[in-house]
Amino acid sequence: MPKPTKFTKKKKDAYLALVRKGMRRGKAADAVGVERHTVTYHRGLDADFAAACEQAELDACELVEDVLFQRTMAGNMTAIQVWLYNRNPDRWKDKRAINGQDPVEALIARLPQPIRDALGQVLGGGLSGTGPPRPSGQPDGEVPG
Numbered sequence: 001m002p003k004p005t006k007f008t009k010k011k012k013d014a015y016l017a018l019v020r021k022g023m024r025r026g027k028a029a030d031a032v033g034v035e036r037h038t039v040t041y042h043r044g045l046d047a048d049f050a051a052a053c054e055q056a057e058l059d060a061c062e063l064v065e066d067v068l069f070q071r072t073m074a075g076n077m078t079a080i081q082v083w084l085y086n087r088n089p090d091r092w093k094d095k096r097a098i099n100g101q102d103p104v105e106a107l108i109a110r111l112p113q114p115i116r117d118a119l120g121q122v123l124g125g126g127l128s129g130t131g132p133p134r135p136s137g138q139p140d141g142e143v144p145g
Helices: 009-020 025-032 036-045 047-073 077-087 103-110 113-122
Strands: none
Touching: 009 025, 009 047, 025 036, 036 047, 047 077
């Protein structure tokens, strides 16, 4: 006869309700009095419970999506960007650039040359904006002439 489980149907339902409200898996397991690995074990044993867990997490995500959509409709620019970037990434991308340059490359270009050289060496020469080494003592931005 199988060993009785602490993770009863009542506890599983309580766990799912907490996850559905947005509680993280480990915290929800603690709240119903079981270890997280117990929940994982039962997900592996019971396909219906595993599917219910996935659905509960999707339900929690929908709560956040609803708030995001409300903020979007209220004119929150950050919310609008997040919504568009994720809902239609082929059409909406973050294309911000500084003087036509990628923001990361612009930051790298503003670093003193010795730091750019060191970063280029650490990254195996794969650092954009490092350019050829300049003679020591030559200030940033000056071109030998």
